[in-house]
Amino acid sequence: MPEGRIPGTAELLRELGDRATDSAFERGFYARDMADVPGAVMGLVARPVPDLVVRPVSTGEVARIVRWAAATGTPVVPRGGGSTAYGNAVPFRGGVVLDMNGFRGLGKVDPERGTAWVAPGTAWLDLDRDLRRRGLAVCSYPSSAPTATVGGWLAMGGLGIGSLRHGPLAGLVEAAEVVLADGWVVRVTGRSEPPLGWFAGSEGTLGVVTGVRLRVRRVPEAEGHHLVEAPDPAPLVALARDLAERAGDALFNLHLSGPGYNRLVSDRAAATLAVDLEGPAGAVSAAGDLVRRLSSRHGAALLPEPAARGEWGARFRSLRVKRVLPGLLGAELLLPLGGLPAYLERCRSLGRRHRTGMASYAHVVSRDRALVVTLYPADGRRSARYLMDLSLLKGLYDAGIDLGGAPYGVGLWNTPHVARARGAGELRELRRRKALLDPGGLLNPGKVYGPPLLLGPVVFPAAMGLLSGLRRLAVALGGAR
Amino acid sequence: MACPVYAEIGWESASPRGRVELARRALGGGGGLDPASVRRALECTLCGGCRHACPAEIDTRRFLLDLRREIGAAGRSPEPYLALAGAVAERGNVSPFDNACRADWLDEVEEAGAAVDPASPVGYFVGCVASFYPMVTGIPVSFAGLSARMGRPVAVLGPRERCCGFPLIAAGMGARAREVIRHNIEAVRGSGVGTLVTGCPSCLHTWTHTYPGAAGGALGFEVLHLTRYLLRCMDEGALDPAEAEPLDAVVTYHDPCDLGRNLGVYDAPREVLRRLPGVRLVEMAHTRELARCCGGGGNLQALDPELARALAGRRVREALDTGASVLATACQQCVQVLADAARRLRARLRVVDVVQLVGEAFED
Numbered sequence: 001m002p003e004g005r006i007p008g009t010a011e012l013l014r015e016l017g018d019r020a021t022d023s024a025f026e027r028g029f030y031a032r033d034m035a036d037v038p039g040a041v042m043g044l045v046a047r048p049v050p051d052l053v054v055r056p057v058s059t060g061e062v063a064r065i066v067r068w069a070a071a072t073g074t075p076v077v078p079r080g081g082g083s084t085a086y087g088n089a090v091p092f093r094g095g096v097v098l099d100m101n102g103f104r105g106l107g108k109v110d111p112e113r114g115t116a117w118v119a120p121g122t123a124w125l126d127l128d129r130d131l132r133r134r135g136l137a138v139c140s141y142p143s144s145a146p147t148a149t150v151g152g153w154l155a156m157g158g159l160g161i162g163s164l165r166h167g168p169l170a171g172l173v174e175a176a177e178v179v180l181a182d183g184w185v186v187r188v189t190g191r192s193e194p195p196l197g198w199f200a201g202s203e204g205t206l207g208v209v210t211g212v213r214l215r216v217r218r219v220p221e222a223e224g225h226h227l228v229e230a231p232d233p234a235p236l237v238a239l240a241r242d243l244a245e246r247a248g249d250a251l252f253n254l255h256l257s258g259p260g261y262n263r264l265v266s267d268r269a270a271a272t273l274a275v276d277l278e279g280p281a282g283a284v285s286a287a288g289d290l291v292r293r294l295s296s297r298h299g300a301a302l303l304p305e306p307a308a309r310g311e312w313g314a315r316f317r318s319l320r321v322k323r324v325l326p327g328l329l330g331a332e333l334l335l336p337l338g339g340l341p342a343y344l345e346r347c348r349s350l351g352r353r354h355r356t357g358m359a360s361y362a363h364v365v366s367r368d369r370a371l372v373v374t375l376y377p378a379d380g381r382r383s384a385r386y387l388m389d390l391s392l393l394k395g396l397y398d399a400g401i402d403l404g405g406a407p408y409g410v411g412l413w414n415t416p417h418v419a420r421a422r423g424a425g426e427l428r429e430l431r432r433r434k435a436l437l438d439p440g441g442l443l444n445p446g447k448v449y450g451p452p453l454l455l456g457p458v459v460f461p462a463a464m465g466l467l468s469g470l471r472r473l474a475v476a477l478g479g480a481r
Numbered sequence: 482m483a484c485p486v487y488a489e490i491g492w493e494s495a496s497p498r499g500r501v502e503l504a505r506r507a508l509g510g511g512g513g514l515d516p517a518s519v520r521r522a523l524e525c526t527l528c529g530g531c532r533h534a535c536p537a538e539i540d541t542r543r544f545l546l547d548l549r550r551e552i553g554a555a556g557r558s559p560e561p562y563l564a565l566a567g568a569v570a571e572r573g574n575v576s577p578f579d580n581a582c583r584a585d586w587l588d589e590v591e592e593a594g595a596a597v598d599p600a601s602p603v604g605y606f607v608g609c610v611a612s613f614y615p616m617v618t619g620i621p622v623s624f625a626g627l628s629a630r631m632g633r634p635v636a637v638l639g640p641r642e643r644c645c646g647f648p649l650i651a652a653g654m655g656a657r658a659r660e661v662i663r664h665n666i667e668a669v670r671g672s673g674v675g676t677l678v679t680g681c682p683s684c685l686h687t688w689t690h691t692y693p694g695a696a697g698g699a700l701g702f703e704v705l706h707l708t709r710y711l712l713r714c715m716d717e718g719a720l721d722p723a724e725a726e727p728l729d730a731v732v733t734y735h736d737p738c739d740l741g742r743n744l745g746v747y748d749a750p751r752e753v754l755r756r757l758p759g760v761r762l763v764e765m766a767h768t769r770e771l772a773r774c775c776g777g778g779g780n781l782q783a784l785d786p787e788l789a790r791a792l793a794g795r796r797v798r799e800a801l802d803t804g805a806s807v808l809a810t811a812c813q814q815c816v817q818v819l820a821d822a823a824r825r826l827r828a829r830l831r832v833v834d835v836v837q838l839v840g841e842a843f844e845d
Contacts (some may be wrong), residue, residue, distance in 0.1 A: 019491070021492070025494065025515075025517045025518070026492055026493070026494055029492070029493040029494045029499050029502060030493055032502075053492075053493075055491050055492075082493075082498075099491075099492075099493065101482075102491050123482065126482065129766075129771075133766065144536065146483070146534050146536065147536075316536055317536050317537070317538055318536070319536045319537045320536070320537050320538040321537075322537035322539070323537060323538055323539060381509065
């Protein structure tokens, strides 16, 4: 790629050797994440193919690359597992992708203090396995733990399995090493300036995390897994709230699956609530008794233990619905727990109106909030129909935001909802931080803070309305999917 | 990291997701059969690690084989694959040697007469690697010695045995494998055995999953891995660990991909090892479903010997981390590549098949 090369590229390629490439073949693979967005659609909004991809393995290398990027005005896009679907780790206008997956491993572990230094490209499941060999474990992890990295999940906000017990990831990180937009390396904590909290959920737009001191826990003495079923999600949501209030420290995870989702992955047509307990044997046993009592009180049926173990065993396989669908589109929202039944009902209505199935599941991440994912069929091989299917996402996000929710993760594709979900005050503060730490706007541009023109407040709603109408016509003429 | 090749190469194109993208392009009619794409698609040992890890539970191994077939159908098979196909077509095996030499390893068996009986109800499918490659002919020799000791001779096809066909299937040339598959079925059926044993997991996997379809249904005999057969013999008293010499060794076991992840056999080899006196079994960090591939599968060794060696080196280092002095496995190809890696690393680690350890324990 000599013609039009960014100055200094040749030096970087030489320095990093086989950990840097500008080959067209390789760069193309970094133009996508988990979403199946057709190239034609992506190309309307962004220039997703990076100019260069590098695989740093040290903080020094990251700093060197970021300094070069700052000097040449090159966007920098950090990429971990690439396990989201909102374009978080996909370039908006080319630049250099920092593939952090080689920058992995467990550093100093302090069992007494309950902390461990972890490199940002370490996958959560690998980390947990390494820790368990020492009698320790992570406190929480995403449902994409086999692929998602420590740095990536911190950048996304860090809510998932175990958050109900241990809180969001930001609260479990004692310190982080971060490379700022000018190449400076800083160590941030809850009390530093800027504080660690700024970087959690910033999606790589304020700095590149190169190390994390994470709080870890002892491997729990016991586990208990229960699965409860009801025809409708409402009693299960009530049960979840009851358990969150009363089950105490043994309650590790609550996971709700809607009837639509269960129909796709099992022979169950009902909603289910998985209740996962961890801790001292006595506490787990007592909490298990509570689960049985409260399930009965809420009119929910306790399923046999093998079903519960199977559900726990499948916690990383929520996307197995992909096997029965050509492809998927999905919305991921943080929602007040109380609003979950109404949201699920609105999803069902939306699906009926547009003659498509909606499948939802939710992690309960605190006593009053759930992280809910709603999926529906979409075929990325058919660009025109895929575009029309995108219109349903607006309906899902509108439903969630109306009920007090917000998109979990913004990236590129959720930027149209940011203004409404975050509110003017919060958005102003976020933009202030961005201007302060990255005045050149080079760190993961095009994400988080506001939409590009085609996804903006004028074009986006009009376009989605048009596409929605076209979709209805297509369905009327050609049948539902 | 579920994919050993991705762990080694590091680029997204070499990841399971990258290979899915390559398959999507090639199988979806969107091109994707340029040399770089073909190369990347074939840099894979078919270990099944990605299938085990896939959050969508996609049978990635199956579509990777489909992709290889597509590459072959488009005439884009690399030279090493064509050479493999040529060897099987010409000689009935993947080695450079004439198939008439297939049973030459019997010359090393002290009591060949007591070890081999064409009328035995148990047949032994040796496999090309153990038949022809000196580094691992010790495996069938050990098994033959044990068979003689147990008074349970086995029927050996010798030159009538052909390649099981898996190297051709893995090369995307499944159609060409049909001839050897049909031949082997007829040869084994003709021998009248009720049980066919093999020490090669790839042969076993092919006999288990591909041969019944080619045979039009049931084969008419059971097919077992050697370790399962030996365990059965131990349970029946034909091989009594009380009569074995203590080996005094710390042993770690490598799960061959085709035996472990792809066939679900994890316990039999370990149980055989545990029953040997003087063996202390220690586990590597990645075992059973999570075992890392040695690099020997999927024709990778033919396509990219250096990459295959790198994978083997990683696994040897993992074995060394256990403190074991012996790395045992239940696959002749794994033994070959891991022994080679241990030698290159100058590692104080003996690489051996489980059958060979059993043979040593019961050596008079």
